[in-house]
Each structure stands twice: as structure tokens, then as C-alpha cells.
Amino acid sequence: MKARKTAFTDGQRELLTQVLDRIVPSDGGLLGAGELGAGEYVESAVAGSPPQTRLFIDGLAQIAIAGHESQSAGFADLSDERKDEVLRAVESAEPEFFEELVRHTYIGYYSDLRVVAALGLEARPPHPLGYEMEPGDLSALENVRKRGPIYREVKT
Amino acid sequence: MAKDSKTADVLVVGAGPSGAAFTWSLSEAGVDVLCLEQGDWPDAGAYPPMFDDHEVRRQGDFNPDPNVRGLSQDYPINNAESSINPLMHNAVGGSSIHWGAHFPRLHPSDFKVKTLDGVGADWPVSYVDLEPFFDLNDKMMGVAGLVGDTAYPPKSPRQMPPIPLGVLGETMAAAFDRLGWHWWPSDSAINTIDYDGRKACNFAGPCELGCARGAKATADVTYWPRALANGARLATGARVREITIGHDGLASGVVYLDADGAVREQKARAVVMACNAIGTPRLLLNSRSLMFPDGLANGSGLLGRNLMMHPVAIVTGVFDKEVDGYKGPLACSLFSHQFYETDLTRGFVRGYGLQVVRTFGPVSAALGGIGVHARAPWGARHRAAFSEVFNHVISVAIIADDLPETANRVELDPELTDGDGIPAPRVVYKTSGNSRKMLDHGIARATELMEAAGARRVMANRQIKATGWHLLGTARMGADPGSSVVDAEGRCHDVPNLYVVDGSIFATGSAVNPTSTIQALALHIADAFKRGAGNRK
Numbered sequence: 001m002k003a004r005k006t007a008f009t010d011g012q013r014e015l016l017t018q019v020l021d022r023i024v025p026s027d028g029g030l031l032g033a034g035e036l037g038a039g040e041y042v043e044s045a046v047a048g049s050p051p052q053t054r055l056f057i058d059g060l061a062q063i064a065i066a067g068h069e070s071q072s073a074g075f076a077d078l079s080d081e082r083k084d085e086v087l088r089a090v091e092s093a094e095p096e097f098f099e100e101l102v103r104h105t106y107i108g109y110y111s112d113l114r115v116v117a118a119l120g121l122e123a124r125p126p127h128p129l130g131y132e133m134e135p136g137d138l139s140a141l142e143n144v145r146k147r148g149p150i151y152r153e154v155k156t
Numbered sequence: 157m158a159k160d161s162k163t164a165d166v167l168v169v170g171a172g173p174s175g176a177a178f179t180w181s182l183s184e185a186g187v188d189v190l191c192l193e194q195g196d197w198p199d200a201g202a203y204p205p206m207f208d209d210h211e212v213r214r215q216g217d218f219n220p221d222p223n224v225r226g227l228s229q230d231y232p233i234n235n236a237e238s239s240i241n242p243l244m245h246n247a248v249g250g251s252s253i254h255w256g257a258h259f260p261r262l263h264p265s266d267f268k269v270k271t272l273d274g275v276g277a278d279w280p281v282s283y284v285d286l287e288p289f290f291d292l293n294d295k296m297m298g299v300a301g302l303v304g305d306t307a308y309p310p311k312s313p314r315q316m317p318p319i320p321l322g323v324l325g326e327t328m329a330a331a332f333d334r335l336g337w338h339w340w341p342s343d344s345a346i347n348t349i350d351y352d353g354r355k356a357c358n359f360a361g362p363c364e365l366g367c368a369r370g371a372k373a374t375a376d377v378t379y380w381p382r383a384l385a386n387g388a389r390l391a392t393g394a395r396v397r398e399i400t401i402g403h404d405g406l407a408s409g410v411v412y413l414d415a416d417g418a419v420r421e422q423k424a425r426a427v428v429m430a431c432n433a434i435g436t437p438r439l440l441l442n443s444r445s446l447m448f449p450d451g452l453a454n455g456s457g458l459l460g461r462n463l464m465m466h467p468v469a470i471v472t473g474v475f476d477k478e479v480d481g482y483k484g485p486l487a488c489s490l491f492s493h494q495f496y497e498t499d500l501t502r503g504f505v506r507g508y509g510l511q512v513v514r515t516f517g518p519v520s521a522a523l524g525g526i527g528v529h530a531r532a533p534w535g536a537r538h539r540a541a542f543s544e545v546f547n548h549v550i551s552v553a554i555i556a557d558d559l560p561e562t563a564n565r566v567e568l569d570p571e572l573t574d575g576d577g578i579p580a581p582r583v584v585y586k587t588s589g590n591s592r593k594m595l596d597h598g599i600a601r602a603t604e605l606m607e608a609a610g611a612r613r614v615m616a617n618r619q620i621k622a623t624g625w626h627l628l629g630t631a632r633m634g635a636d637p638g639s640s641v642v643d644a645e646g647r648c649h650d651v652p653n654l655y656v657v658d659g660s661i662f663a664t665g666s667a668v669n670p671t672s673t674i675q676a677l678a679l680h681i682a683d684a685f686k687r688g689a690g691n692r693k
Contacts, residue, residue, distance in 0.1 A: 023534040030539075084535055102534050106522035111212050119518055119546065121482070126205040127368040130358025131483040136321030138302070138341065140333040149306045150338055152265040152272065152497045154283065 007047040012060050013039060018076050019063060022083050023105045030118050033109040041108025042101070052100065059097030062090050157411070158420045164190040164389075166685075167410060167424035169396045169439065171195075172250015173671050174658040174678040175430030176379035177293065181682030183386035190422070192394035192412055195229040195247035198376055203366030210365055211519035218365050220245065220254045221622060229393070231574035233434065234582035240465045242434050242583055242624035248392060249376030251432065254364045255625070256487025257345040257372050258511065258669045259299055261290055261676070264309065265497060266666040269559075273498050273505050275590075276559045276664040280635045280644035281680065283309070289676040289683070296382075297373040297675070298351040300488075301343035307493035316348040319357070324479040324550050325489035328512045331609035337494040342511075344488035345373035345671070352378070359484045362516065372485075397578050398443040399427055399452055399654065407452075407654040413576050426653040426685075430678070433463060433627035433660040437566045438581040440631070453631070453648035459641055460567055460630050462560035464665035467587045468623040469595040470513075471602035472529065472551040473611025479550055481515035487669075489514060495601060496667060504593040506557035509667045510602060513551050521546040529617045552605060554598030556591045558628070558665030566630050587619060595619060626670050631660035645688075646681035657681050 008016065020042070021034035033039075046052040066086045067075035075083060091098040109115055117123035166182055168175045171193035179189045204210035204218050215224075220243035222230035229246040245253045264283035269276040291312045301314035318341035321329060325341075332339035346363070347356045357371040370377045384390060393415030400421070402408040409423040429436040437460035441451035451459050492510040499507070515521070515528070522542055524531040528549060532541045569582035587595075599616045606614045634640025637649035642661050648654040657678040659670055666673070 024538055025536065027539045087535070102531065103523060105534075106531070107212050107215060107519050110518040110522050111209055113208055116518060121518075125207050125210055126360035126362055126482075127203070127358070128206065128360075130360040130369075131480075133320040133322050133359045133480075133484050136326050137329075138318075138321070140329055141302075141304075141340070143333055143336075144306055144338055144340065145304060147306065147336070147338075150493065150497070151263055151307050151309065154264040154268050154272070 005044055005047050007043050007053040007056065012057065013043070015060055015064060015075055016042065018083070019087065019101070020105050022080065022087055023102055024109050030115065033105050036109065036112060036114065038105055038108035038112065042104040045104045045107070055097050055100060059090065059094055059101065062094055063087065066090055158418060160420060160422045163409070163423040163425065164188060165424070166190070166426045166428060167192065167422060168428045168430055169410065170250065170430035170432070170435065170658065171248045171375070171380065171390060172430060172432065172658070173252045173375045174674050175250070175428070176375035176383065177296070177675045177678040178428060178430060178657045178682045179388050180296070180379040180383040180386070181679050182686065183383045183388040185686045186387070187686070190389045190391065190424070192396055192410065192422070193248055193390065193392050194395040196392045197248045198253055198366065200366065200368050200370060203368045205360055205362050205365050206368050210362060211517050214365060214516070214520070218254070220364065220625070222246070228575050231578070232572055232580045234569045234572050234580065238583045238585040239587045239619065239621065240467065240585055240624040241622050242465065242627055243622065244432055244434065244627070247376070248380060248390065249374040251625070252374040252671065253366055253376070255671065256363055256669070257485065258487040258491070259297070259343045259345040259672045260491070260668040261308065262666040262668060262673045263307070263496065266664060269506070269664045275505055277632065277634060277639070279663040280633055286673070286676045286680055289679040290672065292679055293672065293675045297345045297378050298347055298354070299343050300346055300348040302341050305340040307338055307340065307496065314343065316351060318342070319344050319346060319348060319485055319488045320359070321489055322480055322484050323477070324481050324514055325512060327475070327479065327609050328550060328552070328605070329490060331605050332492055334608045335605065337492055339490050339492045341490050342488040343672070344485060346485055346488060347371040357485065361482050361484060361486065361514070363485050363487065395576055395578070396439060397576070399439065401443070401445050401447060401452065401651070405447055405651065407651055417576070426655065428655040428657055429660070430658045432658050433630040434566055434581050434583065436656055436658055436660045437630040438568065438579070441568050442579055448650070453641055453650045453654055455650040456638055456641055458562070458632060458639070461562045461565050462629040462632055463564040463566055463583065463585055464558035464560060464629040464662065465585060465624045466558050466626040466665060466667070467556045467591045467595055468620050469554045469599050470529070470551050470617045470620055471554065471599055471606060472549050472615045473606030473609055474544060474613040474615070475548050475550065475611055478547045481547060481549065482517050484514055486514050486516070487511065495598065502597055504590050504597065506559065506590070506594070507667060508554050508556045508594045508598045510598065510605070511553045511555060513553055515549055515551065518546055529615050550606075550609070550611070552602040554595055554602060555667050556594040556598070557667040558591060559588060560629050560632065560664060561588060626659070628659040628662040628665055628670060631656045632663050633661040634663060645684035646677070655681060655685070
């Protein structure tokens, strides 16, 4: 069977976007993980695995339920502080889901070239261009040489 | 079962660094060698560092842990009872594909541990015996480095100048100098100038995700092209299931599954195991017969025993300045053997190496791993925590000598199998008390070092689980058939036409990255084989 690329309904996607904006919040110049679209990566990462899909669908449901229990409101309508409280409660109740959520979020977010560029790196893969490195100063090796051999002699 | 009609003079199992070196050496003398490799030829143009998602692939199909990759050419490893996860790669080139290419030799004292320190075992070969093969291997692989290292006897000229230290290396060199401790630029199996038809390194960084430039001396780009040009044969997608035995008690060949999954039998006059210290005992233990009910070549009862994997702790300093840790070869900048040789006043026997390592990119900085010991917190504290570490950390790995202990072992798992139903290995490994003391001593020294380097915060990870790069000791070399599996020439005591040339034959662990010594041993065994050729089956 071909690996699926989608796993969520539109409603789940919206909720995920809201959640990801709290996992990695925006910071002035840099968008939060949700606004940046890291949810797309998260969805594609879990879609290929039925157990992961199930874990995430259940986990998102837990977040939605906890949001309602907190304030009879949708997660999106909560203040940032209340959203974080809800997420901390789910993190504590569903640690496996939450760890996977954070892990996939970080992978999706920090492999996005817009983020890579914002971190001051060149927005490209390491190969084929590579990087420049200065040869470096090896003059202090003279002090090592002066101290003489440190290996243990072995009689043959 | 299909039988391959032509009997091979020599059949090598595994196309990694040791199998490649051994095959090349025999092919130079015109010996007919067939190598069977369960993986495929790597496609350097498709290595992850060519693509934007390279850090994503480190978490999946290019992870060094076969349990994470789970590819069809891999076999799973039950590591539930191991303090270290064994790592490996299955392809032509073997684990050199994801290796860091830090290329030190064992010290002369590493071969005489029992005599010098009263623990472990002596090897039946010495540093002096292996020196010509170290030199030959260095030439074949191409080593960037600098002669004059005071931690070793004088070495032959290095083929190339050392890898640049970079900001990170210079920072640490100054700290070693301040403390008056030994340091030296790494011997690295990475080109710093064009060498042997391969390009110089472009300092792209993540060597462990495959060198798309061919600057890293993986066995597929060094030994194999020469061996094949000499007429050696290499079959990929060929997964060996067992070694077969004739009525005379000698190895008669192997049974393997070909790339289409068909079971085939290949006859050979000699069989050479080059599957690493997990794969070799696994296959020999799976080659049971009436004549060898406990597994092949296991008369000593030590096959699979004495597994050594080099416990590793990591100390990381956080610096105010940017250190460009993602530029340049991950494992190769500089090292120190200040605490390598035994000094009993330290409270343990043997010693450890300090290896300065560079760091990964932003994904790994966020997730934690080598250098960054925990994943960054989510939420309001995330940005500050991430920014503090990304491109601001330098790590020192403390690599402890690992003494042989029979309880540390590889055996066949009663249930787990690979995709072809071949029993998978189960690994039982506990970090010894002596190694623990070494790691703790090393953590204290590396912390001093980071403070001398000007780190504003120092973190220590007491032992990292995902560090089973160095797989050693499970078919140990020795003169006495009662206490070793192979002799000084790699030949199994119990089966004289069966050889082991991988890290399984290490009698003790040393505290250095072993590939240089594994390959020198393979060349030494090949040399002895050629001298004795014709006297065998």
C-alpha cells in the first residue's frame, strides 16, 4: 500500500497550526512554527504510519477537549497563557504523543530554509558547495613537542 | 536450492572497511575472491547532505542505528539489555559510509594489556608487527595529519596536511595549551588535498550522512575500485545466512539469499568473515551443525563474548562567541591522549582519549543529541534556549578503554529475525565499574578544559547510549585455542580455512577509534594468507 501523505481533517489541521504556534512561538522577525507551515511536515511525517496517525488524532482530540474543559472555548480562542496551560496538561497526561509532537515540530521547523536563513546560515544544503575554513594556528604544538613523548614504551 | 557452479578460492562476507582491505590485498596477488554484501552500492549523489532535508533524514533512513532505519538490508538488534546501542551501516563501504573518519592507531601498550596492567589479555600481534600494515593502509586510504605526535612512536609521513582546526579547534587548542596537556590535530581519513583521484574536502560538515564529494576515504571509493580492477568479484544484495561445513570439518562455503530473495549456495575453499563484531558472531552462531552444535568456531565458548563498544561521555561548553561547529568534519579536529596510558593514582586501570567534536545543524540543536544534551524546551522559553546553544557549543567526547568481560555478549535472539527470517542478534552489555571511573575522571578533566577555554556554562552527559560505533572483541584473537577464537593470523582455531578480519578479533578495546587498526589487521591477515596460500584446503 502506498504511504499516505495526509492524515488530518481541516479542523485538525487548524488546531495543529494553533498548537505549533505555542510549541515554537513567533519571535519578532521569525514566524511561529504553525504560521510558518511546519504542520505540513508534521502531518506528512505521521501520515505514513498508522500508529503515529492514531497517536496524533487522539492527542489533538485531547487538546481540543482540554481547551473546552478549561474555558468552554475552542483552543484558538484561549489566551496564550491558557493555551500553554492546556498543552502542559496534555503533555503530562499523554507524554508519548507530546514528545512526538515536539520532535516532529522541531524537525519540520528547523529544516525549513527560511528558518535556516534567519539563523544566519546559508539557505542551502551542505553539499555540493561546502564551507570555507581557515587553516588555524598550530604554533602551540611546539609546547607539546617540548614536553616529549607520553606514550608507554613496550618491550618487543 | 540454486548452486553457484564456480567454487571461489576465497569468499569474503561483508564489503566494509575490513572486507575491502582484505579483498584488495588478495586481488593484488591474483587470488580469486568473491565478496557477498547484503547492502547495495551507495549512490553518493543521493547522500542526504545534497538535499535540504538532510537533518530530517538523520532521524530516519540515514540514522546510524539499524533499528531506527529498518531498511530491508538491515537486521534488527535487540539492545534492551545494553547500555550502548550498536550502530552500523549495510552497504558497499559498510559503516565507513556514516563514519567520522577519525583515524588514530592503537598505542603500542594496547597490545600488551595483560603484561603491562594485569587485566584483559595480550594480543598475539604487536604494534611493531602491524606498523607496515598501518603504513600501507594509510597510503591506500589517504590520511590528513601531522607527524611528530608525542602520544605515539614516530609515524611515517602523513599523506596530506591536517584538517583545519577552525574557530572551534583553535579555542580548544588554546585551552589544552593553557593546562599544559597533550593535544594534536587528528589523523583523519579525509582528503585535504586532491588525492588518489578523489577531491579535497569542502568542509561541508555532516560526514556521518555520507560524503557526497568522495573526500572521505570510505571503502567503496578507496579499496573497492582497485580490488575490482584486479578482478575481485562483489555481489550486492547477497545476504549470507550460514557458513556451511564439509565432512572434513572445514568451511565449504555459504548459504545466502540473493537480491531476488532466492536461496543459493556458494562453495569456497576459504571463508572470511568481515561483518563487524555483531554480524560475525551472529552468522557463526547461526551456523550450527552436528559437528559444531554451539556455533561454528566456538570451541572456546567465547564466540560472541567479550563484546566491547567504547563507553562515551560528552562534556559540552557553551560559549558567547559563534564557533561555526557545523562547518568541517564532525569528528576530526583535534584530540588529546593526556590520560590515555595507565596511571593507577587516578583510581582506575588503563585510560581514555579526549576527542574534540564539531556539532550538527539546527534540527539536532533543537532535538538534543551529541553536544546538546537535552531537547530544547517548547513554549515561551524555546527561543532563548535554542539560541543559547545553536552554533555556540563545543563538545569533547571522553572515549574510555573497554576491557573484555565475558558477560558482555552477542547471542541469537530467540524470536527476533531480519526480513528474511534469519535470527537477529541480542546484545547484552553493561558499562564496567572501571570504565565508569574513567568516564567520571574524564568528565572532571573535560570540565576543567572547557573552563580554561572560556565556556560560560558546562554540561556533562555521563554516558550516551547511541554511541556503539566501535564494535569489537566477539571473536578474540589469541595464541591459546582455549581462550580465543582466532589465531594471530585471523584463522579460527577450530576451522582452519575460516577467517575473521573485522573488529571481532580485538583482544582488548583500546580507547581510540578502531578502523585504522581493523584495516591494518585485515591487511596483516591477508599477507599471512598469501604467504600460506596453497597449504590450505
